[in-house]
Amino acid sequence: MIKLIPTRIPIKVGDKFIAVLNEHTAHKLDLHAGDRVLIKDGGREPLRALLDVTDNSEIRDTQIGLYVETWNKLGAKRGERLSISVAEKPISIQYIKDKLNGKTLTKTQIDEIIKDVVEEDLSDVEISYFVAGCYINKLTEAETVNLTKSIVEHGSILKFHKKVVVDKHCIGGVAGNRTTMIAVPILTALGLTMPKTSSRAITSPSGTADTMEVLCNVTIPGPKLQKIADKVGGFIAWGGGVDLAAADDKMIRARHPLSLDPEGMLLASIMAKKHSVSSTHVIIDIPVGPEVKIKNKADGERLASKFRSLGKKLGMIVQVLLTNGEEPIGNGVGPILEAIDVMKVLKNEPDAPQDLKEKGIELSAQLLELCGKVKKGKGEAIAREVLESGRAYKQMMRIIQAQGPSKTPLIPGKYTQAVYSKKTGKVITLNNELIAHIARTAGAPTDKGAGVYINKKIGDTVKKGEILYTIYAEIEERLKYSEEYNLDAVYLIK
């Protein structure tokens, strides 16, 4: 048995245990890149790791390279001697191949894959083959249900001592649209439990977590979140800060390079997150419009029925709303600009964006009726009363207090550029996607005060020379970047 001297590779590879041999030693031991190996010394528990092979010059023949996580987990010491042997590859690799071959996987097989994803016993390449199989060969409804359950079972779960736990989710694509920050205070003010985990922007100018973050802390561990929900009824936290649906986050990473959205995985991803916070009643918001994921009502209905059916199988009551995805919701796009919109609505300020207010009320009303808190047809009046009376605002301040308020004031970027209308007429279309690009180029969501403020919405009349929208940036240079877009193409005015 060859003994190898551990050498520490000063880089973290994200929880995976990876060992590196040079080609010569690997060849001698008949080991190959991608093999699973057991690293042993006399005393310790053997550590299972993925093997990587490099060429000869950096790791010497007598050495075994260990990335930081592997070095630490093993408690390796300089100068000691380790031995290494080949271990069985995980059986889940066979199931992934089965999925590529068009077979339908059982719950046990999906469990095995998800367990190995969570335990980091599958390489990124192997996970990407699973994504490819699900993408091309699709997941049956039974597979989707099982995948959702598996993801939930292999992650943390937040439990509340309540019969009813409400939740909402928007599949995204609409700029602004911070309805969560209106609905959570309304519903929790009425005594409901609403533990809302939200995402950060990946390709959009701001996610709910980014916008909430300008008001308070959103990176909160699970046990703390449970305490907050017990105290104030709910929270709006960053999902990535909790260990819910951990397998899903790893699969999303594998989907990212090609932006692959296998429908079954998308459904499982959303529903697993709802299931992980023990939701019982859920509203799914599906915006429909030319620049969002769902282009027409028929596609929306088809997706909606999948959500409802999946919910049923998971023991959740799910209602789907097809909403207007033709233009941004609210006036602000970008973390601070959106937060200002939200606070205006909650404070009932006269220039609060009415579309954001009404959509927030509608979602709240639907949830109130769905969970039986109020009778059919009464939801809207009650939600509106809670909002307009200021109770929702007070409740939002309690949530912010509980999460840990931010000390930074809500000041938009100091560099601005207004875009003026070149003609008089009526706004026919407002390009959601282009607005998002411009806001992002101006610095959102990294620069919290960057983004776009929209003055005119679809149906508004505009006079030549009036401001259509204003770009905000924190860094002057970034304002110039937006010139790469045709700024006049955002609006169609006739």
Place this chain on the structure above:
Amino acid sequence: MIKLIPTRIPIKVGDKFIAVLNEHTAHKLDLHAGDRVLIKDGGREPLRALLDVTDNSEIRDTQIGLYVETWNKLGAKRGERLSISVAEKPISIQYIKDKLNGKTLTKTQIDEIIKDVVEEDLSDVEISYFVAGCYINKLTEAETVNLTKSIVEHGSILKFHKKVVVDKHCIGGVAGNRTTMIAVPILTALGLTMPKTSSRAITSPSGTADTMEVLCNVTIPGPKLQKIADKVGGFIAWGGGVDLAAADDKMIRARHPLSLDPEGMLLASIMAKKHSVSSTHVIIDIPVGPEVKIKNKADGERLASKFRSLGKKLGMIVQVLLTNGEEPIGNGVGPILEAIDVMKVLKNEPDAPQDLKEKGIELSAQLLELCGKVKKGKGEAIAREVLESGRAYKQMMRIIQAQGPSKTPLIPGKYTQAVYSKKTGKVITLNNELIAHIARTAGAPTDKGAGVYINKKIGDTVKKGEILYTIYAEIEERLKYSEEYNLDAVYLIK
């Protein structure tokens, strides 16, 4: 623009240029893992690299981690300042997604993918998505032709000033079977050009390159190979030592974790290697048998017609032989044991394995007739004459001399275990796969003298107590490992 201090990560990642930022800096610069970035300083040409993101502790906020290749290519210096900006992702990512979506790719699109594979501008995950697309959605014949051409065009090519260049390839699975080492000396002795590149064992007990390596050097750069072929007519070299079909090697790496063999890629892989050495006339040997890839004649014929048709489209004349894959060819299995067999055949020793000799003659005869060197029906007699007269042996010694002879004598492993027949009867079956496992467990191909020597073949009569086969090992411990197999299950005797 943030300036970053380069820090060298002492590991090679195989030609890819990879830069690493910590999460915090990546977030600030709005960069994500998998993004392409340009690394710049004032003077040098910007370097395009793949971005990786690690968590905060190892790479500091002010640092950019550079793996060895990236550090060297950039000529980075400690203490200098670099800047980084996002670059466009390669367009080939879109084509890979198209293939996943079931579209047929054009030559231009395939070229773009292969170029980016060779230039290391696609990550392993992205390449694996291409493999998955080709695996599930299959490649049309036109795509296979274009993939083959693309692989050839993006690698080195060996050219010979000859109208006829002959070649052979066996799709593998049969232990022993070193017919290349019989055919190359016969055909080059007759003045033909035969530039044979062979593979090493991946999961078998020996590849032709492993066996040839016990006789002479097989790792020879392209220009040297051209000189050898000019001088002695041919060579038997390790394909991995030349830069032929470089893209193919990288795609094979991505296929490895799930052992995926998309048929179109398999065909392209083989034919690209033949095309890269300018072959004009090629014999493909497809063994058919219960433990090899092709289980029955119908599957063999189907594959054969694809090879012929692909050859035609590439301007090569291809003939396919369906051969007996039911048992090993020759008596030795393992590098030295196989090399001894080959030399016995070439030297016409009385105990030379007749099946190896006859298959070597048959392949040579077919190639002689295929390329028009001899008339139809005359090939066998001429090939046999060249072999039995000792001309092939003399030619083999010239090839060995030209490649650089080995100084190590051909001595099988000194630890042996004979396996005896428990009954009298006739050999009905001989399990190829089990023989390969046993030889590998005994140490082949890493321990050159390890392997199995087979005494009885299918059809032979056996008496109880006679030796069926002998296991050879260089390391005593490894002989014991073979006990995990049921050594008596290799033969069926009735």
